[in-house]
Amino acid sequence: MLQRLRENKSAQGTLLVLPTIVWMTALLILPLLLTTVISFGRRTADGGVIFSFSLDNYIRLFGYSTKCDNGAASCFDPLYVQILWRSLTLAFNTTVLVILLAYPLAYFIARAHPRQRNTYLFLVLIPLWTNFVIRVYAWIMLLRKEGVINLVLGWLAHLFHIQFTPLEMLYTPGAVLVGMVYEFLPFMILPIFTSLEKIDNSLYEAAADLGANPIKTFLRVTLPLSLPGVVAGTILVFIPVMGTFIVSDILGGRQVILVGNLIQRQFLDARDPTFGSAASLILMILTLIVTYFYTRKFGFGEEIVVA
Amino acid sequence: MNPHRRSPFVLVSTILVYFFLYAPIVVLVLYAFNASKTNILFEGFIPSFGSLRVDSGNVVQSPCGPFHWFCELSKNREVTNAARNTLTIALTATIISTIVGTMAALALQSYNFRLKAFSQVSLYIPIVIPEIVMGIGILILFSQLFGYLNNLFGLAGDSRLGLGLGTVIVSHIAFMIPFVTLVVQARLHGFDKSYEEAAMDLGANEWITFRRVTFPMILPGVLSGALLAFTLSLDDFVITFFTNGPGSTTLPIYVFGLLRRIITPQVNALSTVWISIVFISVLLLQRIQNREG
Numbered sequence: 127m128l129q130r131l132r133e134n135k136s137a138q139g140t141l142l143v144l145p146t147i148v149w150m151t152a153l154l155i156l157p158l159l160l161t162t163v164i165s166f167g168r169r170t171a172d173g174g175v176i177f178s179f180s181l182d183n184y185i186r187l188f189g190y191s192t193k194c195d196n197g198a199a200s201c202f203d204p205l206y207v208q209i210l211w212r213s214l215t216l217a218f219n220t221t222v223l224v225i226l227l228a229y230p231l232a233y234f235i236a237r238a239h240p241r242q243r244n245t246y247l248f249l250v251l252i253p254l255w256t257n258f259v260i261r262v263y264a265w266i267m268l269l270r271k272e273g274v275i276n277l278v279l280g281w282l283a284h285l286f287h288i289q290f291t292p293l294e295m296l297y298t299p300g301a302v303l304v305g306m307v308y309e310f311l312p313f314m315i316l317p318i319f320t321s322l323e324k325i326d327n328s329l330y331e332a333a334a335d336l337g338a339n340p341i342k343t344f345l346r347v348t349l350p351l352s353l354p355g356v357v358a359g360t361i362l363v364f365i366p367v368m369g370t371f372i373v374s375d376i377l378g379g380r381q382v383i384l385v386g387n388l389i390q391r392q393f394l395d396a397r398d399p400t401f402g403s404a405a406s407l408i409l410m411i412l413t414l415i416v417t418y419f420y421t422r423k424f425g426f427g428e429e430i431v432v433a
Numbered sequence: 434m435n436p437h438r439r440s441p442f443v444l445v446s447t448i449l450v451y452f453f454l455y456a457p458i459v460v461l462v463l464y465a466f467n468a469s470k471t472n473i474l475f476e477g478f479i480p481s482f483g484s485l486r487v488d489s490g491n492v493v494q495s496p497c498g499p500f501h502w503f504c505e506l507s508k509n510r511e512v513t514n515a516a517r518n519t520l521t522i523a524l525t526a527t528i529i530s531t532i533v534g535t536m537a538a539l540a541l542q543s544y545n546f547r548l549k550a551f552s553q554v555s556l557y558i559p560i561v562i563p564e565i566v567m568g569i570g571i572l573i574l575f576s577q578l579f580g581y582l583n584n585l586f587g588l589a590g591d592s593r594l595g596l597g598l599g600t601v602i603v604s605h606i607a608f609m610i611p612f613v614t615l616v617v618q619a620r621l622h623g624f625d626k627s628y629e630e631a632a633m634d635l636g637a638n639e640w641i642t643f644r645r646v647t648f649p650m651i652l653p654g655v656l657s658g659a660l661l662a663f664t665l666s667l668d669d670f671v672i673t674f675f676t677n678g679p680g681s682t683t684l685p686i687y688v689f690g691l692l693r694r695i696i697t698p699q700v701n702a703l704s705t706v707w708i709s710i711v712f713i714s715v716l717l718l719q720r721i722q723n724r725e726g
Contacts, residue, residue, distance in 0.1 A: 135544055135545070135546075136544065136545060136546045136547065137546075138540075138544060139540045139543075139544025139545065139546035139549070140540075140546045140547065140548060142536045142537065142539055142540035142544070143536065143537045143540040143541065143546065143548065143549075143552050145533040145536060145537075146533055146534070146536070146537035146552055146555075146556070146610055146614070147548055147551070147552050147555070149533060149606060149607055149610060150552070150555040150556065150558075150607065150610065151555070152574075152607075153571055153574070153603065153604060153606075153607035154555060154558060154559060154567060154570070154607055155555060156574060157567065157570025157571045157573060157574045158558075158566075158567075158570050160570060160573045160574055160577065161566070161569065161570045161573055164573055175577075227446075227450050227453070228450075230442070230443050230446035230447055230450065231446070231447050231450045231451070233443055234443050234444070234447040244719055244723065247719075248715060248716070248719055249451060249454070249455075250454070251715045252458075252708070252711060252712055252715060253454045253455070253458065255664060255668070255711045255714070255715060256458065256704075256707065256708050256711050257667075257668055257670075257684075257685055257688075257704075257707055258668060258670055258685070259670055259685045259688045259689050259692070260461070260685075260688065260703075260704040260707055260708070261457065261458075262692075263461070263688065263692055263696075263700060263704065264457035264458060264460060264461040264704070265457060266692070266696065267457070267460050267461060267464055267701075268456070268457055268460060274460050308453070308454075308457065311450075311453075311454065312454075340440065361561070365561060365562070365563055366563060366564065368563050369563020369564060369565040369566065369671075370563075370565075370671075371565065372670060372671075372689065375693075376689075376692055376693070386563070386565050389565055389569060390565070390674075393569055393572060393675070399569075399573060399576075402569060403569070403573065406565065406566050406569050406570075407566075409563060409565070409566060410562050410563070410566045413561070413562065413563055414561065414562070417561055
């Protein structure tokens with residue numbers, strides 16, 4: 127039998143990949159299928175699940191409500207649609223801001239002297255590898271009423287004899303946006319840097335020789351060639367922002383509810399796993415649609431592996 | 434034309450972005466040495482070494498000197514337990530996922546087999562779906578499975594199956610395998626098959642060829658895959674959040690739980706320790722990479 131295995135290349139390959147297949151099936155494919163099945167189910171009073179085929183959860187998610195102010199049997203409640211829309215726009219805004227902040231820095235590092243490049247990269251890696259929760263916590267220290275930003279502003283106001291009342295920055299949508307941008311900025315810098323680094327210096331020289339000014343060189347040479355990095359970075363930022371609930375939980379308090387918070391609460395506080403499953407599937411489908419159209423337009427960057 | 438010429442716009446925005454990246458971290462570390470117990474205001478540094486004296490809620494003197502909060506941290510049982518859990522999970526999951534992921538990378542690189550497309554797709558899914566989707570999927574799986582088994586065997590009380598270290602480790606491995614496979618595959622991409630063929634021609638069997646030729650050549654890829662897996666596990670919040678149970682709290686989960694209740698300088702001390710470890714590891718890693726190439 128060993129002899130036969132030795133000659134059968136296909137069996138060897140299957141054997142090598144078997145543990146992976148078993149693991150991914152048990153802990154990825156099966157859970158996703160279960161989520162789908164449960165999303166069509168009904169919940170029991172104690173948070174259990176009755177398997178059935180009902181579209182109630184999806185109908186509710188898209189605005190159908192039986193708890194109406196005017197006493198009607200059903201009405202449109204935009205609550206969950208608003209949450210989905212808020213998550214989408216926040217993910218979009220975060221991605222755009224992150225690109226704007228990451229690009230100049232990545233450009234600076236890519237064009238720095240090779241000897242200094244490692245130091246600059248090192249400075250990007252430290253925040254990247256510092257724990258996510260710790261980095262959100264840092265923003266509490268900055269944004270709260272007695273925080274560092276208000277401290278500095280108060281001190282400046284005192285210096286110029288201006289009346290100053292501390293700003294309420296924590297638990298606002300702005301705080302969540304800043305937190306998201308901070309969390310995901312390094313994930314954009316690295317892929318953009320990788321694609322910028324590949325650009326041959328002679329291309330810049332050629333552009334200059336042909337009379338292109340710096341702006342024209344940037345628009346016609348640098349930007350198009352660095353696009354794969356921007357695409358890879360966008361995927362690395364957009365998808366996690368869509369699903370994150372820590373940033374909004376800590377910096378948004380109960381004010382900013384995203385689809386991640388909605389799902390998390392269905393499983394822990396509200397105890398409605400069936401509704402949480404439906405929301406989770408919709409989240410997955412939304413991100414897959416956006417990623418699909420985005421990558422079809424711009425191509426799937428291999429820079430994604432580098433980060 | 435100087436290729437390293439910098440436009441003032443790029444320079445200024447670079448400085449601002451670095452400031453944005455580091456200001457929060459500096460503040461975090463600074464507050465770890467805060468004399469105020471409540472950590473609301475910064476009331477100066479803890480002055481000097483000596484016996485502990487707390488004056489109207491503020492630490493005036495401590496046997497640990499400026500490192501008062503670090504001493505408190507090391508005495509905190511919850512923190513030391515969480516740290517032990519975090520390391521246990523990361524080490525176990527790294528070893529298993531590195532072996533399994535490397536096997537898969539080898540298979541995908543050099544063999545054709547029936548389930549190839551399926552395994553490739555399943556390896557890409559965790560990268561393109563939000564982590565929370567996978568997290569709650571696994572939570573549903575475990576709660577249904579354990580509910581079924583507990584019923585079946587009539588388990589009750591302490592013997593009931595539930596979430597714990599085991600479920601966290603198994604779930605971590607699931608999201609780590611794809612990353613290990615990707616990194617090892619990237620390394621295998623430039624792999625020259627003729628070395629293996631030469632070894633076989635010289636009479637080595639598959640096992641010896643693997644041990645003496647293939648493995649040493651892919652080892653750097655395997656190690657960087659393992660390292661990535663290890664850091665991903667240490668850092669993970671979402672998957673752990675949905676799969677941990679009583680007694681399997683990790684450091685990120687512990688910190689998150691604290692943040693919602695109370696903020697003490699101990700969290701800053703913990704963060705400072707964490708950042709220092711990251712700092713030293715990245716520094717060492719860069720040194721090693723520089724030496725290699």
